[in-house]
Amino acid sequence: MDFEDIETVAVLGAGNMGHGIAEVAALAGYEVRMRDIKEEFVQDGYDNIEWSLNKLAEKDQLTAEEADAALDRVTPLVDIEEAVGDADVVIEAVPEKMEIKKDVYTDVEQHAPDEAVFATNTSSLSITELSAVTERPEQFCGMHFFNPPVRMQLVEVITGAHTSDETLDTIEALADDFGKSPVRVRKDSPGFIVNRILVPLMNEACWLVHDDVATIAEVDSTTKFDIGLPMGALELSDQVGNDVGLHVLEYMHETLGEAYDPCPLLEAKVEDEKLGKKTDEGFYDYENGGADIPRDQASEEIRNRLLAVMANETGKLLRNDVATVADIDEAVMLGGGFPEGPAKLADKAGLDTLIETLAEVYDRTEDERYELADGLANAAAEGGFYGGDDGDEVSYDTINVERLKGGVGHIELDRPHRMNTVSTEMLDELADAIDRLNEDDDVRSILLTGAGDRAFSAGADVQSAATNATTLDGVELSKTGQETFGKLEDSPMPVVAGIDGYTLGGGMELATAADMRVASE
Structure with a gap:
């Protein structure tokens, strides 16, 4: 399937991600078939699209005529054959459960045209394993949007073991035509880029509190007002959903090993159904003021711990050829709202300092998550993730x-x-x-x-x-x-x-x- 031949996009799932992706595709001029398993689900998704388009028109980000035209391009459906029968691209955005997704693709394979490309909006699951239930693994890839799709610029385009270059090029071009910024993930690795950085960051924030190294206020004050991230690490966990973060972490733990052992504090929050903003309570109480983060409780120890963990993950991604250092930084800035990417933040902090931090904590705890990654060691030996000085050539960050x-x-x-x-x-x-x-x-x-x-x-x-x-x-x-x-x-x-x-x-x-x-x- 060539990008120029794409006219119809099927979106499977009408939840927050599904209806958001459908809206993005419709705004870009594509005919959209949005499907869910019940009439009430798909109608609710359609109503959300209509509401969002009207809001965009109210804010003069598009005309009323453009909003109406985009809505007219969305067809809500329940019948799977009707949804995918003439689709050029099928974007699946059903719940993040491997078995649910596999069942969907088993059904879709029976009705989609032979030339159609399949793209899964998974945030961490194996592209290769999902593609194995289809008869077109070379036409199967990941297309990970970020929430909400209408506002967030990043789309991770992820290869599976059998994905063809043509498929990746087509989906990257489609994402670009959607008005998004695609970043290619070159290897099917759990968490891909952004979640591979953010989830260990949130987990480490939990461990700092669990081990009485820091308070919630100290962790989030450091994250937000020292490192300069858009919100505190534990505030971010509440925003994402503590259950969502734990689910991704459990999958990474299962597939990547003990370095991704979930913190008992996070597990307890989920067990007590304190899932974050969506339940009005998580690490913060959202019925009584929410995340009131102090500006003056930042700590150098906490800063170095969090930066060191992110730098170590960056090193692992580089060593395994999951992405380039520039793509890692771009993806985390776009998907996580970081002022700078984890590699550039680490270079500024000094890789030797961060490696020393990892060594000190590992000597004390012997936890695998503090073992020095070869990729980080190599970057330090080369003078940083972006290398050392190049004579008189000046490099800027902004x-x-x-x-x-x-x-x-x-x-x-x-x-x-x-x-x-x-x-x-x-x-x-x-x-x-x-x-x-x-x-x-x-x-x-x-x-x-x-x-x-x-x-x-x-x-x-x-x-x-x-x-x-x-x-x-x-x-x-x-x-x-x-x-x-x-x-x-x-x-x-x-x-x-x-x-x-x-x-x-x-x-x-x-x-x-x-x-x-x-x-x-």
Whole structure:
């Protein structure tokens, strides 16, 4: 099946993920057959799509006509033959149970066209094992969306042992046409990329509390306000669902070994039905204020433990050729909302420091999850996941700088997962890059753009600004911004801002500091 031939997409399952994927496909112009096992289930999914499309229209993210047209492209069905009989791609999004999914594919195989591609929206289960119940393992792959599919950009495209390159290329192209950012997972490994990082992170957070190393407040204060993640690790577990995290962890424990032993604290939460936000109680009580995380209880010990565990998992993924380091970081930033990926965070913390942390905890506990991964050891020997210094070449974390033909110095704001919002780090890097380009005799003009297709820059990074923020920090950020924008205004060469997407607040100030602005509709 070539991407250009895809017209009809069948989505199996009308729950949160299923109806979200169906909506995304319909918005992209595809005919969608959304199927569930009962009329009430599929109608509820259809109603949710209608509600979501109306909300998008209310927010002027699409017109009422476009919303109606997208809804018209969705056909709710119960009959499996009617749902998949003329489908070019079948995306399965039924409950995350191996036997349920296998039963679905046994039925689908009887009715789907021979050329149809099957894609499973599993978050951790084996693609190879699922494909074995079909007669087309080479036309079978993983297509893991993140919740909610309408908003989340990442789609992990996962190979099975027998998946053809053509199938992977087709599904990547489809995800791109859906307006998503596909990242290829090159080996069928439990948890793929994002869950392979996030689930051990949440488990380690539980172990820290269980072993009386830290309190819940200390763990989440460190995670959110020191490391800079969107929410605390235990708050994230509540958000995902403690039962969901435990289910993935149990599967990883079963398939990968003792390093993924679930923490008894997490097991107890699930046994007591304290599943997180969906039950109003988990690590936090959501009927009485929810996650009120203090800003001032961060700990270096906790920080190093959590970063070390994520770095170790990153090393395992690299060693097993599951993904490249750049793809790992991109996937975790897009799927987990990290300000930077686990590899870059580890490099900044210092791999030697993190390896020493693992060694100290392993000597004390002898737990397998602290055994040094070969991939992490190799990265340390090479000077970091991204290597050591390369002479005078400057590497930035929040921007990309390149010299184009014709003497153009191109600066790209590179935080698409946060709509290129402006942080203190970005301002510092922008100032340095502008100085370097101004001093380069081969550069005659500067072009400013934003990565991705959603925003040039959506203003100040509120999350980063909130980290240990004080009134003085806010004043300093504003001052730094004015100084950086002033460098653009004072540049002796023409500066052009190429705008494609939202340009708000500080992003608008940055754009107006350029001599010329060229914008798409």
